[in-house]
Amino acid sequence: MESKPVALVTGSTSGIGVAIAQRLIREGFFVVISGRNTERGETVAAELGERGCFIQADLTRSGAPQRLIDEVVERTGKLDVLINNAAIDHVNWILETPENEIRETFEINTFAAIYCLQAAARTMSEAGGGAIINITSRLASIGVPTMSLYSASKGAILALTKAAAVELAEHNIRVNAVAPGMTRTQMFKDWLASQENPEATERDVSAAIPLGRVALPEDVAGAVAYFADPRNSYVTGTSLPVDGGYLAK
Secondary structure (H helix, E strand, O other): OOOOOEEEEOOOOOHHHHHHHHHHHHOOOEEEEEEOOHHHHHHHHHHHHHHEEEEEOOOOOOOHHHHHHHHHHHHHOOOOEEEEOOOOOOOOOHHHOOHHHHHHHHHHHHHHHHHHHHHHHHHHHHHOOEEEEEEOOHHHOOOOOOOHHHHHHHHHHHHHHHHHHHHHHHHOEEEEEEEEOOEOOHHHHHHHHOOOOHHHHHHHHHHOOOOOOOEOHHHHHHHHHHHHOHHHOOOOOOEEEEOOOHHHO
16 A cells, blocks of 8 residues: 555545545545545445545544544555545525524535645645645636625635645645536536426536536546646646636636
């Protein structure tokens, strides 16, 4: 295991996280996946095979991010790449959103990512460097009604990415972000199913994207693999939209 680079993907028991783990394994990494649901995590880990494992973690609990990083190092001997993917969606009008929803959104999407970055960077600095990749969103850069608080939680991580890239450069730690647009995850499918006319809704969504389709999880995983690749060691402080050209309009 020592001969393989080690990556940790948080929130990786479904959707984009699983696709990232699968891609990194194909790229030669040993991949640690984590999430709150043990049953789902162990199922995904079994599908990944001998080049992956699962560590249960609720990153909203005090000290959990540090414990997760420590266990990764204990099991694998090192940590080369952190992918901050754990997140929840939030849809509500900003004037109608109660305090508990605001706190939950930021606890998972923002604070947990910051704590994981801190813990991983401490380990990486002692080992001579590494890469941290934050999964943000196109909504970190645009305004959409009912998505204000989600946008804010991801926008904070976009700002963190740039500042941390500068601050951690002296430790040879690269920090970049991948900003997906709408992606065909189970969450997206469930949202479509809740619409009055799912087929028409999907046509409208796709029509607003220059490439004419919703992203696949594998599209996002490809961007993550680029940043994780040590051959791209001169790229830091960058946010890469994976949105079919939406932000270019």
